[in-house]
Amino acid sequence: MYPIQKAKQQILQELKKAVGGGFSPSIDDFALPPDPSLGDVAFPCFTLAKNLKRNPNEIATEIAAKIGPKEFIADVRAIGPYVNFVFSSEFGTSILSDISEREETYGRSNVGENKRVMIEYANLNTHKDVHIGHLRNLFLGQMLISVLEANGYDVIPVAYINDLGAHVAKSVWAISKFHKDEEVSKENQIDFLREVYVEATKAVEENPAYKEEVAAVFRNLEEQRGDEVKIWKKTWQWSVDFLEEVYTELNIKLEKWYFESDLIGKTRKIIDDLIKKGIVIQSEGAWIVDLEEEKLGVNLLVKSDGTLLYNAKDLGLALKKEEDYHPTRSIYVVDARQSHAIQQLFATLARMKFERELYHLAYEFVTLSDGVMASRTGNVIRYETFRDRLITQAQKATKERHSDWDEKQIESTSRLIAFAAMRFGMLKQDVEKKIIFDFNEALSFEGFSGPYLLYSFARIQNLFNKAGKVKPILDAQSLNHPLEHQLITQLARYPEVLFEISQTYQLNQLARYLFDLCQVFSHYYNEVPILKSEKSVQTSRLGLIQSVEQVLKNGLWLMGIEPIDEM
């Protein structure tokens, strides 16, 4: 049990005693005071007042009078209808030593024990670019994995690679028609594919007769016959190599890659079976599941030309995942624009008596202020472009600060700053809000940003470097400054925050929490001398700072951000 939980338990005990009469408040009844000067935790007396038919202010006053300082409680005071509790220095000491003992495990829980969660994310396409919209998906998925693992879940992260959709057929068709036998050098492969895709889209738009040719290529690819298969296989490999590079660079963890092209046979079998069961029926020449009852329209699985649709293959995938890993819960980290399709998938699976927990973690897309990104038109900001601009920006700033550093040091530091900015930028916002991508904002290293957190971390490192042999001690006895108290309370909350996120999947909460922590630290750093204070206080302050460092490190790790000692 974490100190914060112990403290709350103690308070609950005291509240029970003070009120009596079978009153049993729960840990969820606590509130956070709006201003830290009011107290560390609050107990609102409204419901109690209602039950007793009395004034909440009076009740609060009475309760506060009955509870005295004890262990983790230093002070109890009634402010209006609230009983506010202030944590004691014993509590502070307990927090500091708890963090020090647990180190990187501070904040973790075991709620997820014996639960296997499959996370499908990083569903990139072959024959296409990776752009900033995909980054949101990659980072969300990656963080979700870390958060769930930190809470004891057995997490199986997988990707579903879309390597056989209509877009692929279009590209392969265009290559065979316009670029047959063209030599493409290794470094130009992805550029080539991108240009071909834009070219193909344009050509088909201008000449609708091409549609039939593309459809023919699609059929051939699905059946794995004809000359186009060779082109497909070659370009497929280009794309897969490229995706592998991106995943490696971003440290994307995957237990397995599922490919759409591998699911054709299995999906066909499933559909045959569903036809026999009457779940899949024919309509207007196509094969569908009628989901009118669920108010989800029709789930179109097989086109009238016999080729499979995305929704059909998703069915095959769901069963394959079940065979391979039998997860208790399956999370789909997928763009909110697919919500309807995903709901159709879930509803269809329900009809098939597929009884597993299914959850769609829907996130809104990344858009540009001048319009939505689309690979079709080439109006995208590619991952590499974004990355390189961030790195350049970071290099500029780093060079200005450290004229004495060599190229290597500038380079490695800049990369870490750039990736921190990138990740934090994508993870700081609620998934239900689209990100309006703005280069100026994305390249800013100030305020609510990744580099701000890194900066706080680097400052702490610097303090320890300067402290030399002075050993921090873990004792809150002399940490009486309001900001010290505030820091301790904030550190104490971390396990609650992490637990909450693991249950609600509101990943942006962590960015907020860490930023708040760093803001209090920065304020403290400016306000209170740490190294220049007298010895006894100095060691305690270093002990506090050490805890801030640990929690910051733990949180950054969950976000996939690597801290740096100097920047």
Add this chain to the structure above:
RNA sequence: GCACCCGUAGCUCAGCUGGAUAGAGCAUCAGCUUGCGGAGCUGGGGGUCGCAGGUUCAAAUCCUGCCGGGUGCACCA
């Protein structure tokens, strides 16, 4: 037409399982390096929490309706 999401300061967003004076970043203005790194800190100005009803002792938060924006809804993924 139906469904889902959003609508809080000039801009980008927190806060939304109802509760104490509505917060942050950016921008803007005024300050802070003879004190541990100014990628920082302090302070000021700036808000009918889209609008209207309702529920409640209490609504930015819950319910209903409307307005505005986005997204999706049978052969795309």
